[in-house]
Amino acid sequence: MGHPAVLSVDLECFSHLPAYRGARGRLDDPDVGLSTVDGLLDRFGAHGASSTFFVVSGIAERHPELVARIAEAGHEVASHTRRHVHLSSVSSAERREELARSRETLERTAGVDVAGFRAPSFDVPSGPEHFAALDAAGYGYDSSVVPCRSIPGWYGGEYTQRRPCRADRLVDGAPASVAELPVAVMPGLRLPLSGTWLRFFGVRYAIAGMRLLARRGIVPVLYVHPWEFVDLPAVDGVPRRVYWRTGAWMRRTLERLLEQPFAFVTARSALRGVTDA
Numbered sequence: 001m002g003h004p005a006v007l008s009v010d011l012e013c014f015s016h017l018p019a020y021r022g023a024r025g026r027l028d029d030p031d032v033g034l035s036t037v038d039g040l041l042d043r044f045g046a047h048g049a050s051s052t053f054f055v056v057s058g059i060a061e062r063h064p065e066l067v068a069r070i071a072e073a074g075h076e077v078a079s080h081t082r083r084h085v086h087l088s089s090v091s092s093a094e095r096r097e098e099l100a101r102s103r104e105t106l107e108r109t110a111g112v113d114v115a116g117f118r119a120p121s122f123d124v125p126s127g128p129e130h131f132a133a134l135d136a137a138g139y140g141y142d143s144s145v146v147p148c149r150s151i152p153g154w155y156g157g158e159y160t161q162r163r164p165c166r167a168d169r170l171v172d173g174a175p176a177s178v179a180e181l182p183v184a185v186m187p188g189l190r191l192p193l194s195g196t197w198l199r200f201f202g203v204r205y206a207i208a209g210m211r212l213l214a215r216r217g218i219v220p221v222l223y224v225h226p227w228e229f230v231d232l233p234a235v236d237g238v239p240r241r242v243y244w245r246t247g248a249w250m251r252r253t254l255e256r257l258l259e260q261p262f263a264f265v266t267a268r269s270a271l272r273g274v275t276d277a
């Protein structure tokens with residue numbers, strides 16, 4: 001058995017992307033991306049990999065059977081909000097609503113306990129409020145911290161914590177009962193290993209980063225999106241970088257990642273022992 005790694009899925013549609021929402025063009029099908037979920041389940045199953053699906057719960061409202069299939073396949077179901085809004089752009093009442101409602105919906109549709117949360121675009125308001133709201137809504141952990149360098153127009157520069165930890169060790173005043181599972185960044189370079197950076201720098205970059213982290217005793221936490229595996233329709237106004245290496249390239253890349261000698265585990269199991277929760 002190899003070193004543990006987390007290859008998580010942020011389950012959202014192409015139409016949930018901020019880059020799509022801000023574009024002029026519109027898709028006929030708001031569900032572009034969802035058709036690949038069963039293919040992902042198949043590939044994870046073929047490699048004996050467990051994953052965590054951070055699900056936009058609005059998808060679970062429309063397709064409860066899809067979320068039930070993910071749980072039945074043995075993967076963890078976690079929350080990626082209800083509407084995929086940027087948390088720092090809405091009121092604190094709306095933030096609490098996004099957290100609580102999405103957890104309720106996912107627990108109902110998947111028939112499992114939901115402990116994990118990831119914020120859209122890794123955007124969380126600074127300070128302890130986010131973690132207190134997670135605690136109040138019944139979550140046990142967050143995976144929205146990217147300890148990368150500051151990337152103008154994106155995120156980063158706020159955190160350096162690369163290992164799982166209790167939230168109160170990350171942010172003063174945060175509840176000790178909530179854990180944080182930071183997303184993997186390349187040691188030294190301090191850029192993320194997955195998402196846009198995986199597609200820009202290539203699979204060997206991501207694999208090298210995973211190995212470097214494993215050598216330091218850190219569980220690499222990567223993420224993919226279902227829409228990245230689709231041959232995407234062109235939408236007027238969506239930047240070209242969003243399309244870069246989506247489709248066949250990502251399908252091959254998923255295989256390459258799953259072939260690596262890591263034990264792919266759920267986010268929740270990667271946090272065992274960090275909190276009592």
Ligand SMILES: [Zn+2]
Binds near residue numbers: 012084121
């Ligand atoms: Zn997202």
